[in-house]
Structures are given as C-alpha cells and as structure tokens.
Amino acid sequence: xxxxxxxxTDPTYRFFLYALVGGLLASISFxxxxxxxxxxxxxxxAGAIAHCVLGGIGISLYAQRAWGxxxxxxxxxxxxxxxxxxxxxxxxxxxxxxxxxxxIGALWAVGMAIGLLFFAKTPGFVDPMVxxxxxxxLLSQDDLYVIGSLDILVLITTLCLYHPLLAxxxxxxxxxxxxxxxxxxYSVLLILTALTIVLLxxxxxxxxxxxxxTLPAAIAGHLSHRxxxxxxxxxxxxISFVGGGLYLSYNQNLPSGPTIGLTAAATYITVTCLxxxxxxxxxxxxxxxxx
Amino acid sequence: xxxxxxASAIRTTNLFFTYDTRWVLEAVxxxxxxxxxxxxIGPNGGGKTTLLxxxxxxxxxxxxxxxxxxxxxxxxxKRLGYTPQHALFDTLFPITAEExxxxxxxxxxxxxxxxxxxxxxxxxxxxxxxxxxxxxxQRFHTLSGGQRQRVLIARALVGDPEILFLDExxxxxxxxxxxxxxxxxxxxxxxxxxxxxxxxxxxVAPIVQNVLCxxxxxxxxxxxxxxxSLIESTYGHPLKHIHHxxxxxxx
Numbered sequence: 001x002x003x004x005x006x007x008x009t010d011p012t013y014r015f016f017l018y019a020l021v022g023g024l025l026a027s028i029s030f031x032x033x034x035x036x037x038x039x040x041x042x043x044x045x046a047g048a049i050a051h052c053v054l055g056g057i058g059i060s061l062y063a064q065r066a067w068g069x070x071x072x073x074x075x076x077x078x079x080x081x082x083x084x085x086x087x088x089x090x091x092x093x094x095x096x097x098x099x100x101x102x103x104i105g106a107l108w109a110v111g112m113a114i115g116l117l118f119f120a121k122t123p124g125f126v127d128p129m130v131x132x133x134x135x136x137x138l139l140s141q142d143d144l145y146v147i148g149s150l151d152i153l154v155l156i157t158t159l160c161l162y163h164p165l166l167a168x169x170x171x172x173x174x175x176x177x178x179x180x181x182x183x184x185x186y187s188v189l190l191i192l193t194a195l196t197i198v199l200l201x202x203x204x205x206x207x208x209x210x211x212x213x214t215l216p217a218a219i220a221g222h223l224s225h226r227x228x229x230x231x232x233x234x235x236x237x238x239i240s241f242v243g244g245g246l247y248l249s250y251n252q253n254l255p256s257g258p259t260i261g262l263t264a265a266a267t268y269i270t271v272t273c274l275x276x277x278x279x280x281x282x283x284x285x286x287x288x289x290x291x
Numbered sequence: 292x293x294x295x296x297x298a299s300a301i302r303t304t305n306l307f308f309t310y311d312t313r314w315v316l317e318a319v320x321x322x323x324x325x326x327x328x329x330x331x332i333g334p335n336g337g338g339k340t341t342l343l344x345x346x347x348x349x350x351x352x353x354x355x356x357x358x359x360x361x362x363x364x365x366x367x368x369k370r371l372g373y374t375p376q377h378a379l380f381d382t383l384f385p386i387t388a389e390e391x392x393x394x395x396x397x398x399x400x401x402x403x404x405x406x407x408x409x410x411x412x413x414x415x416x417x418x419x420x421x422x423x424x425x426x427x428x429q430r431f432h433t434l435s436g437g438q439r440q441r442v443l444i445a446r447a448l449v450g451d452p453e454i455l456f457l458d459e460x461x462x463x464x465x466x467x468x469x470x471x472x473x474x475x476x477x478x479x480x481x482x483x484x485x486x487x488x489x490x491x492x493x494x495v496a497p498i499v500q501n502v503l504c505x506x507x508x509x510x511x512x513x514x515x516x517x518x519x520s521l522i523e524s525t526y527g528h529p530l531k532h533i534h535h536x537x538x539x540x541x542x
Contacts (some may be wrong), residue, residue, distance in 0.1 A: 163393075166386070170384055173374065176349065180398050
C-alpha cells in the first residue's frame with residue numbers, strides 16, 4: 001500500500017497519477033452512457049461503432065503520413081467514423097427492412113478491415129495493438145481535459161433529458177404517442193455513445209471498450225430500482241474496476257487494459273451467478289416453506 | 292366530455308394497408324361511436340394490431356383515411372391512451388410502477404421540464420383507479436402480470452384520454468386477474484370510448500357493445516346481432532375451436 005502512495009506522489013511516475021484520474025473521470029461517462037446502452041439494448045450497435053473507429057484512425061494516419069496532412073489527427077478520423085457508423089446503424093438501420101444485427105456484423109468487419117488495410121499502406125511502422133487494446137498509462141494531461149469535457153456533456157444531457165430518455169429506452173411507442181421527438185432522442189443517445197466510445201478508447205482500446213461500457217451498468221442493473229440508481233452504481237463499479245484493475249496490473253506487472261476488462265467481467269459473472277443462486281434458493285427453500 | 296360530440300370517435304374510409312406486398316387490411320370502412328366499448332377479434336395475422344396502430348397514427352394507411360376524434364390520429368394523440376401488452380417489456384429495466392405511470396404525462400410541458408406536483412397527483416389518482424397505490428414504489432418487473440397490466444392501464448389513464456386502446460389486456464394473466472381487469476374496464480366504460488383487442492371474446496362479452504371481426508376486411512356487429520356463423524366466417528373455424536379446441540391454431 002505504501003509503495004502505491006509513493007507511486008502516486010512521485011513526479012517521475014506522473015503517468016500513473018494521470019492514469020488513475022483519467023480512469024476515475026472516464027467512469028462517469030462509462031456509467032451513465034453504459035446504463036443507456038444496456039437498457040436500450042444497443043450493445044451491438046456500440047460494438048460496431050467501436051470497431052468502425054479503427055477505419056477512421058487508419059485513414060487519418062495514412063492521410064497524415066502519405067499525403068502530409070499534419071492537421072489530420074487520428075482522433076478526428078475516429079470521431080467522424082464513429083458518427084458515420086452511428087448514423088448508418090441508427091438512422092438507416094431503422095428505415096430499411098434489413099436485419100439490424102446483420103448490419104452490425106457487416107459494419108464491424110468493414111471498419112476493422114479498412115483500418116488494417118490503411119495501416120498496412122501507411123509509411124513507417126504503425127502498431128494496431130495500441131488502438132485495439134489501448135493503454136491507460138499513456139494518458140496525458142490534455143487527455144484528462146478531453147475526458148472531463150465529455151463528462152460535462154454527458155451529465156448536462158442526462159440532467160436535461162432524463163425523463164424523455166428514460167421513456168424512450170423503456171417504451172419507444174409510448175414516448176412517440178406522448179408526442180416526444182423519439183428520433184431526436186435516439187440520435188442524441190447514439191451520438192453520446194459514439195463520442196464516449198471514441199474518447200474512452202485510449203483507456204482500454206477498441207476491443208475492450210464495450211466491456212467497460214456495458215459490464216458496470218449490467219451489474220448495477222441487478223441491484224437498482226431506478227435508472228439513476230443504476231447510473232450511480234455503474235459509476236461506482238466502473239471506478240472500482242479501473243482502480244482495482246490498475247492496481248492489479250501494477251502489482252502483478254500485467255497489461256492494464258486486459259486486467260481492467262477481466263476484473264469487470266469476473267465481477268459481472270459473479271453477480272449474475274449470485275442472482276441466479278438467490279432465485280433458485282428462493283424457489284427451492286422459501287416457497288415450499290410458505291406453502 | 293370536453294370535446295363537442297362528433298358523429299363517431301373513429302372512422303375509416305376505404306382503408307388499405309400493406310407492410311410489403313400483401314394487403315393486411317383491405318377496403319376497411321368502419322365507424323365507432325363515442326362512449327362505446329368495442330372489441331377487435333380475429334385470427335393472428337388478421338390485422339388487429341395493425342388496425343390499432345393505424346388508429347393511433349403509429350402507421351399510415353397506403354390508401355384511404357383514418358379519422359380519430361374528427362382529425363388525423365397524429366394530431367389528437369394526446370387525447371388517446373394506449374395500453375400495450377405487459378409481456379413485451381424488458382424484464383431487467385430498473386423502473387418503478389409510479390415512474391411508468393408518470394410517463395403518460397410526458398410531452399405536456401416541453402422536452403426539458405420535470406414532472407410537477409399536478410403530474411404526481413394525477414399519477415397517484417390513476418394508480419388509485421386501478422387499485423395499486425400501495426405498490427407505487429415497487430420495481431415494475433417484480434409485479435405480477437395482472438398488476439403490470441393495470442399499471443399500464445393507469446399510465447394510459449393518467450393523460451385523461453377520450454379513447455382508450457388496449458392490446459390483449461388479458462394475455463398472460465390468470466382468471467382471477469381477468470376478473471379484476473374486467474371490473475376496472477367496466478368502471479371506465481361510461482367515461483370514455485374503449486377499443487380493445489382480444490383473442491378471448493368471452494372475457495369482455497359482459498361489457499362490449501360492438502365487436503369488430505377482423506380478417507383482412509372488417510365487419511362491425513353489435514353484440515346482439517353477433518352469431519356464431521359470423522365469427523366462423525371471420526376465423527374460418529367454428530367458435531368453440533377458438534376457445535377450447537385442443538389443436539387450436541390461434542393460441
């Protein structure tokens with residue numbers, strides 16, 4: 001424990017402090033947006049958006065190095081591709097008769113393939129692993145500001161649109177009948193999801209971002225009566241996964257992304273099993289006792 | 292009621308509807324009088340739910356018109372209440388019964404506003420109407436099927452509708468609960484127009500005045516004039532098959 005405190009206060013290990021603060025800040029967006037993703041059942045869409053981001057990163061890296069477009073930072077490509085993916089899945093997906101999960105699978109593959117092709121043709125060495133699995137220890141002070149701004153955007157949107165978004169997630173038809181702009185609300189949700197994914201990819205990477213987006217919320221869902229309880233709990237879980245995972249990865253000298261992801265998954269599996277056991281026990285022991 | 296009495300609560304003229312290439316509804320001309328209780332019956336795929344969605348303006352007819360309370364359905368949505376089947380909802384959604392009911396008050400004060408005191412009182416009153424005030428803080432999905440269905444009815448009532456639509460109110464509920472629901476509906480029947488979809492005509496028979504037999508086309512009958520041969524022509528089976536047949540294809 002003592003060496004952890006030294007680690008956080010020692011200026012030469014500043015990156016560790018940034019990683020911890022970044023993780024805590026990111027948990028706010030993860031918890032809130034994750035709750036919406038889980039309750040609106042758009043985990044598949046979120047996964048496809050995350051993987052499409054690789055395409056955007058690949059294209060902008062190529063533009064930067066092959067065409068010398070210095071301003072074309074990968075983060076712009078990432079945001080643009082995430083928004084395009086959200087648009088295709090959300091808006092086109094709702095208006096065609098094509099099955100949504102088929103569209104998700106197709107976009108998922110297309111995004112990855114485009115990214116890897118452009119990586120291959122980009123001059124110089126590009127390591128896709130950085131993008132696929134992220135590295136929370138590479139966070140800079142600027143990244144913390146970006147994540148903080150995302151938190152503010154997510155918090156303001158949720159505070160202003162709490163009840164309409166709740167209605168849209170629970171029962172879209174009723175929301176429509178009550179005259180709510182369902183299409184606008186769904187677009188807001190998809191845009192928030194896309195932004196959250198892009199900005200938080202650098203923490204755990206494309207492959208694992210879905211774990212941190214959905215698992216804390218899914219666990220919280222087992223324990224909450226109201227949507228905002230679920231959000232608050234999901235934030236707490238996310239904080240403990242990032243903190244705990246980071247500590248474990250430091251302690252055992254493991255890569256941070258997978259450690260954080262597995263901490264979340266292990267907790268999710270444990271909670272789900274406990275919930276199942278509780279129901280089973282109730283049915284076997286308590287119900288017969290009453291009868 | 293507040294609105295001037297129109298000749299009919301719902302009227303369709305020469306309505307055709309298709310999802311792709313097959314007509315689901317053909318040449319539907321019907322008129323439902325205000326303050327009546329109406330039941331839509333017919334085989335699965337016969338177009339019952341489609342017709343309900345056309346009444347609510349969730350779908351638009353390909354040919355012909357739907358008029359609800361004298362206007363296009365979309366423009367009078369706030370005067371309509373809709374109770375979907377409770378079994379359609381996500382069983383893990385964290386929401387309390389009261390929050391579900393309050394949803395019926397959305398869209399009254401603008402997108403960014405919160406519920407006010409009047410909304411909360413209306414929600415309590417609606418829950419009282421269906422006899423569920425005591426469970427208002429319970430999670431929606433810990434309630435029994437019948438309780439959930441009544442919460443959804445309360446949600447439709449909280450907006451003071453002039454027409455209440457109910458889709459299969461007795462699907463997945465036991466006979467005792469059916470009886471409670473029937474009592475609730477009977478109390479409501481004098482105050483508003485009721486339109487319900489049901490497989491089970493027996494359940495609503497005591498309070499229904501009109502039966503709409505739907506199988507691509509629609510035939511409107513008063514309960515007095517309803518004979519088993521008319522139902523047979525709608526389902527293509529004798530009536531007893533619908534209710535008791537061991538190999539009944541409609542269940």
